Amino acid sequence: MHDIYAVAVADGSLREDAAQLVSLPQLERIRAAMAAPVQRVGLFCKAPEPTRGLYMWGGVGRGKSMLMDLLYDAVEAPKQRSHFHAFMQMVHAEMAIARKDGVSDAIAPVAAKLASEIRFLAFDEMQITDITDAMIVGRLFEGLFAAGVVIVTTSNRVPDDLYKNGLNRALFTPFIGLIKDRMVVHSLDSDVDYRQGRLAGTPTFFTPVNAAARAQIDDVWTALTGGQDSPLTLTVQGRSVVIPRFHNGAGRVDFFALCGALLGPADYLAVADALRVLVLEDIPLLSRQNFNEAKRFVTLIDALYEARVRLIWSAAAIPEMLYVEGEGTFEFERTASRLREMQSDDWAAG
Numbered sequence: 001m002h003d004i005y006a007v008a009v010a011d012g013s014l015r016e017d018a019a020q021l022v023s024l025p026q027l028e029r030i031r032a033a034m035a036a037p038v039q040r041v042g043l044f045c046k047a048p049e050p051t052r053g054l055y056m057w058g059g060v061g062r063g064k065s066m067l068m069d070l071l072y073d074a075v076e077a078p079k080q081r082s083h084f085h086a087f088m089q090m091v092h093a094e095m096a097i098a099r100k101d102g103v104s105d106a107i108a109p110v111a112a113k114l115a116s117e118i119r120f121l122a123f124d125e126m127q128i129t130d131i132t133d134a135m136i137v138g139r140l141f142e143g144l145f146a147a148g149v150v151i152v153t154t155s156n157r158v159p160d161d162l163y164k165n166g167l168n169r170a171l172f173t174p175f176i177g178l179i180k181d182r183m184v185v186h187s188l189d190s191d192v193d194y195r196q197g198r199l200a201g202t203p204t205f206f207t208p209v210n211a212a213a214r215a216q217i218d219d220v221w222t223a224l225t226g227g228q229d230s231p232l233t234l235t236v237q238g239r240s241v242v243i244p245r246f247h248n249g250a251g252r253v254d255f256f257a258l259c260g261a262l263l264g265p266a267d268y269l270a271v272a273d274a275l276r277v278l279v280l281e282d283i284p285l286l287s288r289q290n291f292n293e294a295k296r297f298v299t300l301i302d303a304l305y306e307a308r309v310r311l312i313w314s315a316a317a318i319p320e321m322l323y324v325e326g327e328g329t330f331e332f333e334r335t336a337s338r339l340r341e342m343q344s345d346d347w348a349a350g
Helices: 003-009 018-035 064-074 084-100 107-117 131-144 174-182 194-199 213-226 254-257 266-275 287-306 329-339
Strands: 054-057 079-083 120-122 150-155 182-188 231-237 239-249 252-253 277-283 311-317
Touching: 003 107, 018 150, 018 182, 018 254, 054 064, 054 329, 064 079, 064 120, 064 150, 079 084, 079 174, 084 107, 084 120, 084 131, 084 231, 120 239, 131 150, 131 174, 150 329, 174 182, 194 254, 194 266, 213 252, 213 311, 252 254, 254 277, 254 287, 266 287, 287 311, 287 329
Parallel strands: 054 150, 054 182, 079 120, 120 150, 252 277, 277 311
Antiparallel strands: 231 239, 239 252
16 A cells, blocks of 8 residues: 555655555555455364454544545455445435345345445445434444454544434444444544645635636536535435535535425534535525525534534625525624634634
């Protein structure tokens, strides 16, 4: 992995980072294990020690996903990579199929199917926000680990903070112990937020909403995602919250898709938890005519602000002129102030 990283630094696609260099031995450990032939255990042979996976955590934009991509490309074994929320969406779909077959335990066949198809599983942004996922993930991973699947994941949280303050969290804590036992917990301690670097000096607010604004947002989106994106569906208390365009922690959605739908604080907290950058387009003038949408917008901005999610947005007017008449104009002053604060280059890193 050192050679692969060095080539990327030499051709200018990466900038050498001390914390990333410290992480490379962990990547090489897994790459080498995946390259080794699968050992068949005979009658009198001791089973080899299972390869421990990797739980790589740290601040946003530090290069966790990039390092995992390097490892994923280097692994030559049956493999799968996805965002954690997309992975759990797939698990729920497979469990629904299993239940139609009348099985009493829908998790076991899903784990068995995955283990029959892959030896290496990688996913981004591990975070648990839904009680259903919290109850499923421990038993699912237990089955995958038992089958010898090696799992690598990134997260913005240390394992002990997963599902923090969640409903019935005591039922989830054994899974944290499983992570520590079957995965190496590694902190990526870089001082540099490379994602913010891609946005430094770039406008994050566009008005009015017109073709020029959309073209500029397209340019920002391409810089963030390389032109790659796919839908992300979050499950929140049985509801589906869809981010139509998503890639590597960045989401892009129209105002009415997010604030015109019947969503509430839990949904917006889940969005803020899943994203590090949100591109929110076509915010209209707000008033008593669209009061419900305005209230949801205020709730959304509060969630993004508290989670320090970078906001890139287009609107019909500057923050102070978005909501100037009707009930709630006084309360909106705080939202306008937050929107101004969120435009600074160094805000999300603060």
